[in-house]
Amino acid sequence: MARRETSLRISAIVMLVLTACLVAFDTQTKVIMLSIEKKATYKDMKALQMLVYVTSAAAAYNVLQLCKHTSLLSCTEKIKKGSSNIYMAWICFLLDQVAVYVTFGTNCAALEGSMIAVTGSEALQWLKVCNKFTRFCDQIGAAVLCGYAASILMALISTISAYKLMRMYSPQRFLTLKIR
Incomplete structure (x- = not known):
């Protein structure tokens, strides 16, 4: 179980870092008129900015969990399952849940903003941005896919x-501590 968790955390870190790098380093410049240039970056859309921040924070959290997990890996058999370990298990579980939900929500927001860039919105008079910046949009699409893969991991x-x-809880009585 410990090897699976370690390999899943490493895979999630790789996907999260890949997502952040694909979005943060993606720029494309197009000449609109004779000397007027427009540069597309992730800073043009707040959802993409948040995607970079959240995926970076989630990657850092997983690195910290991986460091904690590998340093305690050899000591887990020696430690009794006391109340402090249960509190730590609850904290780790809740932090894992927060990381999943925030990353998934940020990916959904980035996907929604990207779909507006692809299709445009006539009611709001927004143009289709991806007609002009195709490489930029393709790279953002790949980043969103990597973000969803990281969320699944x-x-x-x-x-x-x-x-x-x-x-850590007894199977006979629900929510009672095991006594060893």
């Missing part, structure tokens, strides 16, 4: 942390 990590948490 983090959801799997969250199920592992839920399993670890619920394993």
